[in-house]
Amino acid sequence: MKKGICKKKLITGFLIFTLLLAFNSCKKRELKDYNVVLVVIDTLRSDHLPFYGYKKNTSPFLSQLAEKSTVFKNAFSAAPWTSPATASIFTSLYPFQHKLLMGLLAIRRANQIDPNLKINKIPEEITTITEVLKNAGYKTFGISDNLNIGEKQGFTQGFDKFETYMYQKAPNVNATLKKWKNEITNEGKYFLYIHYMDPHAPYHRREPLYVPKEDRQEDMISAYDSEIHYTDEHLKEMFNLFKWEQNTLLIVTSDHGEGLWDHGRMGHGNSLYREEIQVPLLIYFPGGKVSKRLTPLVSTLDILPTVRDIIGLPRDENDEGMSLIPLIEGKEKEFKERHLFPYLWKKVKVEIEFRSTLHDKWHFIVRMPKKKELYNLIGDKLETRNHFFKGFKIAAGLERKFNEFLKNCKKYKQKSLDIKLDNEKLEKLKSLGYVE
Ligand SMILES: [Zn+2]
Numbered sequence: 001m002k003k004g005i006c007k008k009k010l011i012t013g014f015l016i017f018t019l020l021l022a023f024n025s026c027k028k029r030e031l032k033d034y035n036v037v038l039v040v041i042d043t044l045r046s047d048h049l050p051f052y053g054y055k056k057n058t059s060p061f062l063s064q065l066a067e068k069s070t071v072f073k074n075a076f077s078a079a080p081w082t083s084p085a086t087a088s089i090f091t092s093l094y095p096f097q098h099k100l101l102m103g104l105l106a107i108r109r110a111n112q113i114d115p116n117l118k119i120n121k122i123p124e125e126i127t128t129i130t131e132v133l134k135n136a137g138y139k140t141f142g143i144s145d146n147l148n149i150g151e152k153q154g155f156t157q158g159f160d161k162f163e164t165y166m167y168q169k170a171p172n173v174n175a176t177l178k179k180w181k182n183e184i185t186n187e188g189k190y191f192l193y194i195h196y197m198d199p200h201a202p203y204h205r206r207e208p209l210y211v212p213k214e215d216r217q218e219d220m221i222s223a224y225d226s227e228i229h230y231t232d233e234h235l236k237e238m239f240n241l242f243k244w245e246q247n248t249l250l251i252v253t254s255d256h257g258e259g260l261w262d263h264g265r266m267g268h269g270n271s272l273y274r275e276e277i278q279v280p281l282l283i284y285f286p287g288g289k290v291s292k293r294l295t296p297l298v299s300t301l302d303i304l305p306t307v308r309d310i311i312g313l314p315r316d317e318n319d320e321g322m323s324l325i326p327l328i329e330g331k332e333k334e335f336k337e338r339h340l341f342p343y344l345w346k347k348v349k350v351e352i353e354f355r356s357t358l359h360d361k362w363h364f365i366v367r368m369p370k371k372k373e374l375y376n377l378i379g380d381k382l383e384t385r386n387h388f389f390k391g392f393k394i395a396a397g398l399e400r401k402f403n404e405f406l407k408n409c410k411k412y413k414q415k416s417l418d419i420k421l422d423n424e425k426l427e428k429l430k431s432l433g434y435v436e
Contacts, residue, residue, distance in 0.1 A: 038192070045257040078300060086155065089303055102120065221260055246286060258276070259273075354366070
């Protein structure tokens, strides 16, 4: 028995040593010289991907890539809807810091009460991931198929070239990238941000994965899954066309999840339950040299500090996220101690605010001012059993952590801008369910 354990330890030790060696040689000699590609697949729940345990093969390409990548099993967004969540990816700040709290939907709705349409944006004083890479000598390109990500909300800071569409679907995104290919690849390193929209409602019924179901909800889920597969195929096309396998650090994530009726609602931007904020996070290192599955809680705020680390820049004290490189190298301790603070604030007819704290195995949510819930992240993935009354002390501790952080963190000044939405844009938003 003792001998068996020793042998097992030895093999595990050897494997870790080999991985570290591969990672370190990759990091020191090469990583700074590669392109950086950030792919955000809108509305993608991690638990609908087979390499996160889903029963259907929604992502043959990403699953294959995951075999050669580092996959973070418990990654969380900072917000359950597009603009605040993507701004948090770009800035490594929580929404209550960068203050981009609402996208076009919320502004349009607020306009029904307040006719002076105002839009908030990422403050210019914040250095975004694009600017970090631009300053480090990368050419910078961005394409978003979600109208919420555009110039008016400050997302184009630092981009040499940026295009925003209104959900014109993955083939259109790819067609644009093909047009840009020479410019992107002709010389030097590049940063490319691609924001696919297809898993966002309204769901199309895509071959070959879609199977009709009699039950309306099951049918919608079948369509949602088919959109994931559809996006996966299109991402594969770009991966091969641009030859990212050998020359690129590729990060794949999502801005938020989707309700799919786990707590009675279909969409997102409605709560901070896990189905709306847990997202996939996969980092592919050039040549597929680091393959791991990691379970500590991580955040999409960690993407920017990780990129800084990889390109050899020191940590920026304003980043609220942490570089994931130490975690990949086996240093788990500080990740186990950290707290994450997803957030939702919106004002439609009334003001709604949700705050959440994730730590260790607990997820505490408060709908302000006082509807409080506590869920076990390990034993209750669907968050059906509220432990708040039994776990009152744990909940109080988590709430205190949020309040302390909110009080002490750096907050940026928001500048509100007038925005005019033309009729065509409003019609399009309406068809996407963005406007009532
Ligand atoms: Zn989104």
